[in-house]
Amino acid sequence: MKVGGEPVFVRTLVSWLSLAGALVLCLTAGQSVAEVHADVIVRDAQLYIGDVQPQDKSLYQPIEFTDYWTRLRRQQGINGFYRLIADVPLAGAAEQVPMAVYIANHSGRATVLWDSNVIGRSVPLTGVGTPMVSGPLLLSIPDELLGAGPHELLIEFRGNTTQTNFMRRPQVLPLFDIESRFVTKKLTLVYLPVSLGVLSMMFALVFYAAYYKDAAAGGVGWLVIGLVASAFSVLGLYVSVPDPWAEWLGRVRPIAFQLSFLCFWLALRKMVGATGQWSLRLLLFTYLVFAVLTLTVDAAQVYMVAVLWTPLTYALGLYVLYQAVRLASRPPRRIYALLPLALVPVTIVHDALGIGAGGEFWADQALTIYNPPLFAFALILMLVARTRMQQSDLRILNAQLEQRVQEKHAELEANYEKISAAEQREAVLSERERMVREMHDGLGNQLVSTLAMVESGQFSSAEVEEALRDALDDLRIMVHSLDQQETDLLGLLAIVRERLEPRLARQGLRFNWQVEDLPDIAPLDPEQAGHVLRIVQESLTNIIKHANAKTILIATRIDGDRRCLIIEDDGCGGGDFVATTGGGRGLVHMRERAKQLGGELEVTAGTGGQGTRVTLCLPRVHSAPA
Amino acid sequence: MVEMNHKQTCTVAVVEDDPNTRARLTEKVDNLADFSVIVSAGSVAEAKDLLRQSPPDVLLIDLGLPDGSGLDVIRQQSDLHPEMPILVISVFGDEKSVIRAIEAGAQGYLLKSDSSLAIEQCLAQLLAGGAPISAAIARHLIRRLRPEPTQAQREAQSLLSDRELEVLQLAAKGYSYQDIAELLQVKVSTVGSYTRRMYQKLSVHSRSEAVFEATRMGLMDRPHKGE
Numbered sequence: 081m082k083v084g085g086e087p088v089f090v091r092t093l094v095s096w097l098s099l100a101g102a103l104v105l106c107l108t109a110g111q112s113v114a115e116v117h118a119d120v121i122v123r124d125a126q127l128y129i130g131d132v133q134p135q136d137k138s139l140y141q142p143i144e145f146t147d148y149w150t151r152l153r154r155q156q157g158i159n160g161f162y163r164l165i166a167d168v169p170l171a172g173a174a175e176q177v178p179m180a181v182y183i184a185n186h187s188g189r190a191t192v193l194w195d196s197n198v199i200g201r202s203v204p205l206t207g208v209g210t211p212m213v214s215g216p217l218l219l220s221i222p223d224e225l226l227g228a229g230p231h232e233l234l235i236e237f238r239g240n241t242t243q244t245n246f247m248r249r250p251q252v253l254p255l256f257d258i259e260s261r262f263v264t265k266k267l268t269l270v271y272l273p274v275s276l277g278v279l280s281m282m283f284a285l286v287f288y289a290a291y292y293k294d295a296a297a298g299g300v301g302w303l304v305i306g307l308v309a310s311a312f313s314v315l316g317l318y319v320s321v322p323d324p325w326a327e328w329l330g331r332v333r334p335i336a337f338q339l340s341f342l343c344f345w346l347a348l349r350k351m352v353g354a355t356g357q358w359s360l361r362l363l364l365f366t367y368l369v370f371a372v373l374t375l376t377v378d379a380a381q382v383y384m385v386a387v388l389w390t391p392l393t394y395a396l397g398l399y400v401l402y403q404a405v406r407l408a409s410r411p412p413r414r415i416y417a418l419l420p421l422a423l424v425p426v427t428i429v430h431d432a433l434g435i436g437a438g439g440e441f442w443a444d445q446a447l448t449i450y451n452p453p454l455f456a457f458a459l460i461l462m463l464v465a466r467t468r469m470q471q472s473d474l475r476i477l478n479a480q481l482e483q484r485v486q487e488k489h490a491e492l493e494a495n496y497e498k499i500s501a502a503e504q505r506e507a508v509l510s511e512r513e514r515m516v517r518e519m520h521d522g523l524g525n526q527l528v529s530t531l532a533m534v535e536s537g538q539f540s541s542a543e544v545e546e547a548l549r550d551a552l553d554d555l556r557i558m559v560h561s562l563d564q565q566e567t568d569l570l571g572l573l574a575i576v577r578e579r580l581e582p583r584l585a586r587q588g589l590r591f592n593w594q595v596e597d598l599p600d601i602a603p604l605d606p607e608q609a610g611h612v613l614r615i616v617q618e619s620l621t622n623i624i625k626h627a628n629a630k631t632i633l634i635a636t637r638i639d640g641d642r643r644c645l646i647i648e649d650d651g652c653g654g655g656d657f658v659a660t661t662g663g664g665r666g667l668v669h670m671r672e673r674a675k676q677l678g679g680e681l682e683v684t685a686g687t688g689g690q691g692t693r694v695t696l697c698l699p700r701v702h703s704a705p706a
Numbered sequence: 707m708v709e710m711n712h713k714q715t716c717t718v719a720v721v722e723d724d725p726n727t728r729a730r731l732t733e734k735v736d737n738l739a740d741f742s743v744i745v746s747a748g749s750v751a752e753a754k755d756l757l758r759q760s761p762p763d764v765l766l767i768d769l770g771l772p773d774g775s776g777l778d779v780i781r782q783q784s785d786l787h788p789e790m791p792i793l794v795i796s797v798f799g800d801e802k803s804v805i806r807a808i809e810a811g812a813q814g815y816l817l818k819s820d821s822s823l824a825i826e827q828c829l830a831q832l833l834a835g836g837a838p839i840s841a842a843i844a845r846h847l848i849r850r851l852r853p854e855p856t857q858a859q860r861e862a863q864s865l866l867s868d869r870e871l872e873v874l875q876l877a878a879k880g881y882s883y884q885d886i887a888e889l890l891q892v893k894v895s896t897v898g899s900y901t902r903r904m905y906q907k908l909s910v911h912s913r914s915e916a917v918f919e920a921t922r923m924g925l926m927d928r929p930h931k932g933e
Contacts, residue, residue, distance in 0.1 A: 552819055555798075556798050556799075559798045559800055560798075560800065570841070570879045571845065573879075573880050574841025574842070574880030575841065578799075578840050578841070581882070582821075582824060591882070593879075593881050595879050596879070634880075
């Protein structure tokens with residue numbers, strides 16, 4: 081089953097091209113920055129380590145210009161003050177235009193003096209608190225302070241305690257020339273990261289809302305936590321908090337940043353379905369150790385912890401990168417998901433180049449801090465692709481299942497039809513047999529004996545008529561039994577009554593009808609109905625022929641567990657009945673039929689010793705109460 | 707209203723395709739006091755034609771006719787003369803055909819083998835506004851006219867009155883009109899007239915059902931207002 085349609089080489093080509101493109105971009109950008117010329121010649125760059133800025137200039141120590149706020153210097157004190165003295169040779173032409181001092185990025189606070197006149201101090205960028213960001217500083221030089229010849233520029237930096245601060249060469253250029261540069265820097269240093277932070281936070285929430293219930297999207301929770309943590313670490317840079325909290329924010333921010341990588345690793349683990357526990361424990365343990373260290377060490381040591389932590393984070397990041405590439409090359413192959421990750425090496429190269437260039441970053445700031453969102457986007461792309469693939473797999477599976485069910489269904493139906501056709505044939509056959517038997521025993525016999533009556537010529541036409549009516553009644557009952565699928569006892573008795581009552585009435589007999597529903601006996605199938613009919617018919621015939629009765633009681637009774645049908649006459653008595661029929665076939669046949677019905681037949685004397693009572697007891701159905 | 711209480715001769719139509727049976731039936735009916743056969747037909751077309759010319763007081767009709775079903779004639783006659791008693795002539799009086807006939811508007815059946823006495827009793831009962839019933843027909847009426855318990859909640863009320871239902875339930879158990887009259891303490895003829903009324907309800911009910919079904923199937927979905 082092939083889900084990703086495009087050939088492998090196209091995907092490989094695309095991924096390598098994107099990587100190469102990113103590298104080219106990175107290098108050309110570095111090239112263009114290298115063209116920025118420094119008009120300021122730094123004459124004196126000195127650093128003082130201590131809490132209070134000394135008035136005595138001799139207390140400052142000379143530093144390398146490329147020096148930054150290193151671990152070693154931090155160990156020597158809480159605050160440090162840089163003192164930069166630069167010569168600014170201004171050409172005559174420059175005197176005609178407004179000039180400005182531009183410091184590409186600076187840290188903490190800076191006070192700028194022009195020929196020993198204070199021309200400005202750094203203030204937070206408008207609208208955004210930037211306590212820890214190395215933002216650009218732009219100060220106009222008053223016209224009256226400008227003149228031909230060299231000028232002295234003195235900048236006093238006050239470094240902060242938890243950030244790495246890089247010194248940059250200040251520039252003195254025409255104001256209009258550098259204003260645009262200032263705006264660009266502000267955008268890339270402030271607005272872009274803040275927007276990225278906010279966007280990734282929102283994206284995380286939307287993504288979570290869309291996928292949190294999707295079982296196929298394993299790891300979505302970790303991805304979202306990672307995104308939120310990375311957004312927090314970025315946004316934390318731009319949040320102004322009162323002093324005691326500022327330091328804590330400075331400590332929590334790197335913890336959040338590291339957390340994001342850990343979360344991505346966890347998300348990836350879920351996505352590839354890894355179960356290794358030792359690596360998980362080791363990573364969690366390391367993370368916790370560094371987090372606790374970051375929170376508890378002396379403020380001057382925070383940076384040291386971060387420095388120690390960084391290689392681990394890089395290693396983890398590279399491992400995540402490697403696993404992500406492997407994951408992306410598995411079905412569903414989503415090489416485009418690697419595009420955000422292609423930028424990760426670019427950021428690493430960028431930062432490495434910056435450090436290699438002696439701390440002078442050509443883009444002012446480390447780009448690696450934007451890596452977490454890149455990871456997150458790549459993983460999300462893969463996750464979405466995987467979820468979709470699983471859904472389509474599920475659809476295919478469902479379709480296959482459906483088809484198989486239908487095939488089975490058709491098969492079963494065919495089988496069922498075969499079987500039911502066979503059953504039907506058998507039912508027709510047995511019903512036909514029953515009819516033949518009935519016609520043979522009943523109607524056939526009756527017609528033969530009637531024919532004999534007519535042939536003998538000794539019987540009156542009334543007698544012949546009676547015999548023919550008997551035959552017709554028999555036929556009617558047969559027609560009825562063919563008409564019904566199944567009958568209940570009362571319906572059957574009613575039929576008998578309707579058919580036989582006129583004849584009985586002619587004989588001066590009447591019914592005493594006392595039937596009630598017997599709800600817990602089973603409905604009768606045609607054969608059973610035939611048995612009951614014959615029993616009743618035989619009983620009634622016996623009464624007509626032998627009993628000399630006036631009334632026939634037909635009643636249903638519930639007698640304990642037995643459900644009984646009673647046919648009783650008030651004629652000359654049971655003894656006669658048994659005497660006349662006991663030896664004959666009649667009673668034997670009736671008993672036989674009762675047995676076929678699963679019941680039994682009793683012949684006793686009628687109520688008060690008068691007449692005869694035939695009791696047919698039928699089995700009770702237990703499964704249907706009420 | 708059917709004129710039956712006076713001594714006038716009651717007119718009867720016999721529609722039956724078998725000439726022997728028709729002759730026998732006609733003879734039996736003619737021999738009865740107060741009855742005379744005025745129409746005797748052997749096909750649907752003939753019957754419709756003759757019945758239109760001279761409508762009788764009572765119609766006796768066979769269902770299986772050479773050019774169609776007696777049911778058509780029954781429907782037509784019960785539309786034209788709703789009060790005209792119609793009896794189906796049947797060999798066995800099997801429920802399926804009798805119930806179809808009652809749904810079309812008949813009130814009962816005569817067996818071809820019935821004696822003159824039985825025919826006379828049946829006609830008398832009909833002219834007195836009653837109708838005969840068998841257990842199987844009673845069961846059918848209970849099923850058709852009394853809604854199921856679930857349906858009962860939807861339909862405002864059953865088509866049957868309590869008394870009618872009692873009559874039906876007893877008849878379904880095989881109790882005769884005499885038995886029922888004794889049990890319910892009413893006159894035998896009252897039981898017959900209950901039955902007659904229920905037959906009418908069944909007829910109306912099954913016709914409205916047929917109309918409903920036809921409408922549902924889109925056969926009659928173009929109503930014409932007044933035109």
